[in-house]
Amino acid sequence: MITSVTVAEKGDVLVCANGGEHDMRFHAVWLRDNAPDANTRSPQNGQRLISITDIPDDLVIRSAELAGGKVMVRFSDRDQDIAFEPDWLSAHSYDTAPAASGFRLAPDVEAWDQRLSNAMPCADFDALHDDPAVLLDWLQGLNRHGVAKVSAGPVESGALLDVASLFGYVRETNYGKWFEVRTEVNPVNLAYTGLGLQAHTDNPYRDPVPTMQILYCLENSAEGGDSIVVDGFACARRLHEENPEDFELLSQHCAAFSYEGSKGVALHSRRPMLECTPDGELTSVRFNNRSAAAFTDIPFDKMNAYYRAYRRLGELVDDPQMQVAFKLQPGESFIVDNTRVLHARKGYSGDGTRWLQGCYPDKDGMKSKLASMISEQGAQS
Numbered sequence: 001m002i003t004s005v006t007v008a009e010k011g012d013v014l015v016c017a018n019g020g021e022h023d024m025r026f027h028a029v030w031l032r033d034n035a036p037d038a039n040t041r042s043p044q045n046g047q048r049l050i051s052i053t054d055i056p057d058d059l060v061i062r063s064a065e066l067a068g069g070k071v072m073v074r075f076s077d078r079d080q081d082i083a084f085e086p087d088w089l090s091a092h093s094y095d096t097a098p099a100a101s102g103f104r105l106a107p108d109v110e111a112w113d114q115r116l117s118n119a120m121p122c123a124d125f126d127a128l129h130d131d132p133a134v135l136l137d138w139l140q141g142l143n144r145h146g147v148a149k150v151s152a153g154p155v156e157s158g159a160l161l162d163v164a165s166l167f168g169y170v171r172e173t174n175y176g177k178w179f180e181v182r183t184e185v186n187p188v189n190l191a192y193t194g195l196g197l198q199a200h201t202d203n204p205y206r207d208p209v210p211t212m213q214i215l216y217c218l219e220n221s222a223e224g225g226d227s228i229v230v231d232g233f234a235c236a237r238r239l240h241e242e243n244p245e246d247f248e249l250l251s252q253h254c255a256a257f258s259y260e261g262s263k264g265v266a267l268h269s270r271r272p273m274l275e276c277t278p279d280g281e282l283t284s285v286r287f288n289n290r291s292a293a294a295f296t297d298i299p300f301d302k303m304n305a306y307y308r309a310y311r312r313l314g315e316l317v318d319d320p321q322m323q324v325a326f327k328l329q330p331g332e333s334f335i336v337d338n339t340r341v342l343h344a345r346k347g348y349s350g351d352g353t354r355w356l357q358g359c360y361p362d363k364d365g366m367k368s369k370l371a372s373m374i375s376e377q378g379a380q381s
């Protein structure tokens with residue numbers, strides 16, 4: 001609740017008092033850049049119509065007042081007031097204490113361990129398609145935990161695309177629009193054998209990596225072959241708790257990943273295993289023993305320490321307390337945020353069959369679908 005406004009610093013700053021709480025200060029250039037008027041933002045699509053160079057570098061606020069429930073601001077480059085909504089200003093205040101240093105995740109994310117076994121987001125295939133409330137709840141769980149299951153889907157080749165279409169679009173790669181995961185005689189990838197696979201994120205050799213993965217079960221009568229998921233954010237948090245220097249080594253130096261297993265394919269990337277924003281929020285995990293290349297971007301004096309940190313992260317990934325295991329039945333699938341949640345599979349024998357199909361939907365589609373559903377829900381209530 002903004003109770004009064006004053007112009008300060010010779011017109012460089014607007015001070016909004018809000019009833020005894022901490023005053024909110026806004027710079028003239030920031031306000032001008034974010035002006036909501038029709039000359040600055042398209043009323044049709046909300047996109048900005050001006051560029052930074054359209055704002056004079058000697059811009060000041062000439063006057064400001066509270067009128068009609070809005071904050072009216074007159075800038076030196078315009079002869080009319082621009083109205084700001086007080087609620088919008090409060091929601092976008094940046095006059096706050098800097099974030100504390102240390103391990104940090106996005107506020108809508110929750111790290112988890114083995115205890116998620118009984119609480120993994122899961123919904124019925126038909127209900128997800130028919131009931132928006134079920135889809136919204138499932139998407140919120142998927143966004144929060146980075147993993148979710150779908151049950152009772154059709155046992156049909158290609159049905160995984162009907163899971164992807166719930167929220168987004170599939171990225172095609174050299175493995176195709178979707179790929180088969182079953183035993184092959186001369187596999188181009190170890191995923192296509194009966195070997196157990198250490199928990200990993202897929203395709204860290206791509207830039208950008210596939211941001212989500214769906215694995216959809218069509219047959220699973222082989223002995224073993226259970227699926228395992230591990231929260232890379234939870235492992236990274238434990239690493240940070242145990243030794244912040246280990247976290248720093250893996251986040252401040254680039255690892256390297258590569259794949260050249262098929263003719264005509266040579267994929268290489270150079271990125272940290274733990275990637276953070278400049279202000280310290282962990283945003284992605286890359287971990288894959290099969291496609292890690294020779295690391296050449298760690299200083300000589302730090303290589304042994306780097307490998308110790310890498311080993312400890314691997315031990316945390318392998319720790320059963322960090323893992324959720326399940327065996328998919330035909331028609332069931334699971335989806336992971338591949339920038340965060342690692343997946344693994346126990347080895348399986350040649351008796352019986354195991355046939356999964358996988359594909360890579362993009363996470364921006366999932367986030368967009370979720371945010372638009374929440375916004376529509378807010379508009380209705």
Ligand code: FE2
Pocket residue numbers: 191200201202343
């Ligand atoms: Fe995989």
